[in-house]
Amino acid sequence: xxxxxxxxxxxxxxxxxxxxxxxxxxxxxxxxxxxxxxxxxxxxxxxxxxxxxxxxxxxxxxxxxxxxxxxxxxxxxxxxxxxxxxxxxxxxxxxxxxxxxxxxxxxxxxxxxxxxxxxxxxxxxxxxxxxxxxxxxxxxxxxxxxxxxxxxxxxxxxxxxxxxxxxxxxxxxxxxxxxxxxxxxxxxxxxxxxxxxxxxxxxxxxxxxxxxxxxxxxxxxxxxxxxxxxxxxxxxxxxxxxxxxxxxxxxxxxxxxxx
Numbered sequence: 336x337x338x339x340x341x342x343x344x345x346x347x348x349x350x351x352x353x354x355x356x357x358x359x360x361x362x363x364x365x366x367x368x369x370x371x372x373x374x375x376x377x378x379x380x381x382x383x384x385x386x387x388x389x390x391x392x393x394x395x396x397x398x399x400x401x402x403x404x405x406x407x408x409x410x411x412x413x414x415x416x417x418x419x420x421x422x423x424x425x426x427x428x429x430x431x432x433x434x435x436x437x438x439x440x441x442x443x444x445x446x447x448x449x450x451x452x453x454x455x456x457x458x459x460x461x462x463x464x465x466x467x468x469x470x471x472x473x474x475x476x477x478x479x480x481x482x483x484x485x486x487x488x489x490x491x492x493x494x495x496x497x498x499x500x501x502x503x504x505x506x507x508x509x510x511x512x513x514x515x516x517x518x519x520x521x522x523x524x525x526x527x528x529x530x531x532x533x534x535x536x537x538x539x540x541x542x543x544x545x546x547x548x549x550x551x552x553x554x555x556x557x558x559x560x561x562x563x564x565x566x567x568x569x570x571x572x573x574x575x576x577x578x579x580x581x582x583x584x585x586x587x588x589x590x591x592x593x594x
Contacts, residue, residue, distance in 0.1 A: 340368040346446040363509040367543040370535035377531030378489035382435035390460040409460035457568045464551025464560040472541045483537040485569040490530035495562025498549040499526045
């Protein structure tokens, strides 16, 4: 019998037959898993610039440890308000997503199930390697339990890459790191994401792991330091639109790491 991850991988392959969708377990028993498809849906410069122009003029602010902080990215929610760390990003209607990326959302809609609709979208805009997102897990209290979270990267120039890391939470003793994602200098699984790459986190991933977009240190290669990235994330939220679903909560410090 096929697993949920294998079924979803087959559905994604049906959308893009020329693309390989790899299935990786993040725990020994396979309860947490991730899919990775390189160049699943690449951007072009015109489409990228059109979507990039839709980011809000200011970066989001929140409150951490009682102090105001500005986060190192831009973001825009669609379908459901996005609340975390003392701030709320008001969502636009899902139908208002930028036209160049609407076909992607329509295609990904075909892989969802009737019981776990991907009914929200969040765009994060990273302007250079110094923008990042700290280690966190998504708050499943406002999501369809264990529903896959789909994440697509668009990069310009297309050679630009960012490191995406998955870290097991404290107490998770059976976490495994796929061999291709091992880094001798870093804990966890480190995935290098480029233009068009798709990642899907599923199963118990949000309960066993945190994930982050790592800040590029000054010694990183130019193709990581220089460039812009748009990340489209699709989720299945439980609350009704425009009710401040609060479907994601940063659970760990969204501040620069020691590196």
